[in-house]
Amino acid sequence: MLRRTAPVVVLTLIVGITLFFAAPRLRAASAWPTSESYAGAAADSADWILPARDYSGNRYVSETEIAPENVAKLTKSWSAKIDARGPLETSPIVWNGTMYVTSSHNDVYALDAKTGALKWHFPYKPHVIAFSANRGVALGDGKVYEATLDGHLIALDAMTGKPLWNVVAAHDTTNTFFTMQPVPYKNMLLIGASNGDWGGVGYVSAFNAADGKRIWDWKTIPGPGEPGHETWSGDSWKRGGGAVWSGVAIDPGSDTLYIDAGNPQPDFLGTIRKGANLYTNSMVALDISGKPKIKWYHQFIPHDTHDWDPAMPPVLFEATVGGAKRKLVAAGDKGGNFWVLDAGNGSVVYHLAVSTQKGQSSEPDRKGDIACPNTNGGVEFNGGSYLPETNDFYVPSVNQCGLWKSAGTATYITGQFYLGGGFPSLSGPSTGYMQAIDMGTGQFVWRKHLAYPQIGGALSLSTGVVFTGGVNGDFTAYDAKSGAVLWHYATGMTIQAPPTSYALDGKQYVAVAAGPAGINFADPRFAKGTPTLEGSYKTATSAAITVFSMP
């Protein structure tokens, strides 16, 4: 405890001084992002106010001083330590010179975006059901919103970090928690529930941003009498899974919300839930002009028995396909598939394997069998990015196989995994890919096979630079056209958070959080110290957000 408190005390002193001198400016700039700012976020190159910058879910910046010619000079501007009890998955929100980030255990930090100085720190002690992880906060109307590991939705005063209200937002806190970054839309906060491996039924909810009161829920598993219910045998739908883990995309023009529902459960025992198990492993387009209504859905893996949920947050984009502009939505799943669908009707435009695939047609049995990818393989929860200037989609992936065993039965124990077996054990190599896919043809433009799983997501710049991070801590800038490595930096910690970018006083910054490997991406090689692009990587015990800029 002492170890963690001491730097905070020092930082608080600095913050006190900063606040004293900066007070008049902060008061003058007490305007907060509004519905209009969110809708126009793509044009705001200074701030980063939505999880993936704007509602499209595409991490793309068009006004940029960083280019293939000068990115090699990129240097560390500052870094700030974050509580390191778990992996960092936070996507920073930056507004008006302040950056808001979270730790795995729901601590919230407000940092000076220029210097990294701590403005305030909100500590939190949630009960952890299984994984400690948090993907960031939302900002609006003077409040910072966080959805927590113990199923609460909390509003903090954005100026001070003092809690304003705290409501229980999950229906069943014994098996449901939140990792998703809340998405502000109109007067609502949209949040998906993480309960898909603990015997819950997934849902996405809208809460009133003013007081945290529930406005609606949309359940991912159809109940009796609803279309799709017939895809579940017996009562299996009652603990059917379909968690809404990752980010969402929104088309504000048509009030369409794109979500991905996760794997069915018990994860590894399909025999007790015969059928396609809708809407698990599906992208669902919902009309949210009122109570949610399904516009269309596309199920990527019917009757999944390997926990291969579509982890990648949807990315809405307009690309040139066969010479004509087309509205598309991209998805990726842990089964190693990358999908491009028609955003209007969900029909498949492209489907590629981006990781080794093997043994996908058989269910895990009691003896155990090898299937690829491993449960944390394929395309992970930070997804990829589309660059209009090249008409290419950039997506990292994980290349692993696993040994899967079904237990033959599944017992529901409140608050514990509901799997019908154990999670698979890594079998064989653990590597990754970074790849560029031409949206005109659906073919690979380039593909790099890397020594480590790649889960850091992608940020593309209009000048033709693509950033991503690997589990070995390398933060890398690629040439969008050739795939050549233009720049890299060893954070010394596992990167499983997405890169972001913002600008202050005419200077552009690129930020990425990194920390311990956590449960899912610990690599057997880390303990020994393993060579990377720069030096070697050893199991990380600290966590930090690191920010880069041109010198």
Add this chain to the structure above:
Amino acid sequence: MSPRPFVFAFRFVLAFALAGAAGGRPAAASMDAHANAIAALADVRATVDEIVRIEDGFAVGHAAYVRAAHRALNALVGRRDDGYVASFGDSGDGVGALGHIDALLDTEGTSLWTPAIEGAKANVLAAAENLQTATREREMEEYQGDLTHALANLALVAGRTSQGGVFGGLSGALANTSLAVPRGAASVSGCGLPARAPSYGVVSERLAYVALPRADAATKLPGEIDVRRVVVRGDEVVLYTAASAEAAALCAHATAQRSTARLERTRHVAEGAHAAGLFTLPQAQAGAEVYRRYCIACHGADLQGTAGPGVAGTEFLTTAHANRWHLSDLRTTVVENMPFSNPGSLTPAQYADVLAFLLASNCYPAGAVPFPTAQRPQFATIALASSAATVRPKSKAGTCAVVPK
């Protein structure tokens, strides 16, 4: 000719003795251990009666069912518990089985009967939780489910006269240990034949026999008794208990301290695990090393969780209690799902060791018998809760340190 008719008649007499003990409004603290155990058993029976009455009856309306669950809960937990709602009345003695059991466990030191009473307490708490839930149910089916669970818990609280340890429950402790001896009654060495009657023959806290004067119909008897052998000897009737064989063995080796210890171990093995002493200290120490190698990365050196959840201490036990985890659930989760990245990869002995370490870290006391390598049916009856832990926590987080060898 078997002595069965005699035994039946004997039980009848006992029932009267019990009815007498349940009368009045006793203060548990001023009662001796024997009286508390008798009163606890009476309260358990009052609780069971409330449940059986509503289940066998044809009550119409939600209120009657809610009332029955409350009355059962009242009899079980007593006035001093938060769950007690006075307006529903109480067919127990007001102290509640829980009050009497707490008084029993409040006494200094541990006795042979302590594990049985600790086990009974764990099951009283589980039953209370089920009854509490029943008071809130809206569906008949759910309500009946809760009561069925409560009855299963209560059966374990009452226990069996033929068994010792945690399975014996209150009845077992009363029938086989020195808990049988009422205040003021004559307790003699159970190694020899009784020198007088009435008297209780006791060997190392085991009740070997009860000797009764043949002509005396007025002598009150201890709780229930499972009579294995009846010997008529002049003016005395000697009733040998289920524990008499063990007592005789102890007598035969009374001088050899080591062999007594060995017999103790044998006795524990025969009984299986009980809430106190589910594992051995060396096993927990070996488990500490297993934890360090395979678990610490996610669950933390202080067991409070890092990337994964906490696995010991106040926060863990509060969750365990809220989610109604039993020892069987803990074992299933660890053995089937852990280590997370390679489930099932430890040896059965390593799993047993690390479970011993977890129990020790949660302040469960060590005993003489190792934690087994296989699931045991009784694990489903051992509720995980801080109240079941008997060692005083050493850390702020409510964990107990296990020092590696």
